[in-house]
């Protein structure tokens with residue numbers, strides 16, 4: 530069985546900000562209310578990779594959300610380059626060729642970096658999947674991609690907590706389920722479509738929740754982070 534994860538370490542704050550200065554100010558305001566930070570496109574392309582190294586040095590955990598997807602050789606080499614940063618998680622799109630290449634890069638680098646496959650983005654519903662050319666429902670696509678991720682041997686997947694019980698049955702207890710699209714009750718949903726509260730995510734068997742705007746846009750980000758952690762702790 531996997532090690533138990535503390536409620537605080539289950540929260541991953543998405544640093545979707547324009548500059549590393551802004552991100553560092555937010556991290557200072559959040560203080561010890563969170564320990565795990567996600568760096569995606571916006572910050573990653575604006576000095577975020579150097580910030581990731583500093584955060585790791587300062588004892589934080591880092592999730593590099595770069596959603597790699599390319600020919601196998603490029604993905605494998607990209608993963609090897611990123612593995613030296615010291616991040617805990619890196620995302621790739623959950624296509625079998627891409628996941629196999631990422632697993633090979635991870636194994637060659639041997640730094641402990643874990644690969645997460647992004648199944649179907651939480652901003653998609655069935656109509657969006659149809660528009661993108663898929664005949665399956667979102668739930669069926671997530672299940673198929675989760676099964677492929679497990680068979681290939683990457684470390685976990687990203688999906689909505691709405692699919693977590695089904696995905697847990699497919700992946701078993703040892704792979705990670707990481708879920709964005711998390712909104713505390715009453716929070717603005719924005720462009721997310723498959724939305725779940727922090728408490729429901731815990732009850733659905735999720736390992737980590739990713740929360741961005743409800744924290745980054747709050748007047749008191751530390752207080753919101755604390756409330757989310759407390760809500761998760763009460764639901765576990």
Ligand SMILES: O=C(O)c1cc(=O)[nH]c(=O)n1[C@@H]1O[C@H](COP(=O)(O)O)[C@@H](O)[C@H]1O
Nearest residue numbers: 543569594649650651709710739740741742
């Ligand atoms: O890979 C991700 O982190 C991701 C996958 C997904 O399906 N949906 C999703 O929202 N995300 C990311 O999770 C974060 C959610 O942010 P908020 O909607 O502001 O809480 C963003 O940084 C997204 O890029």
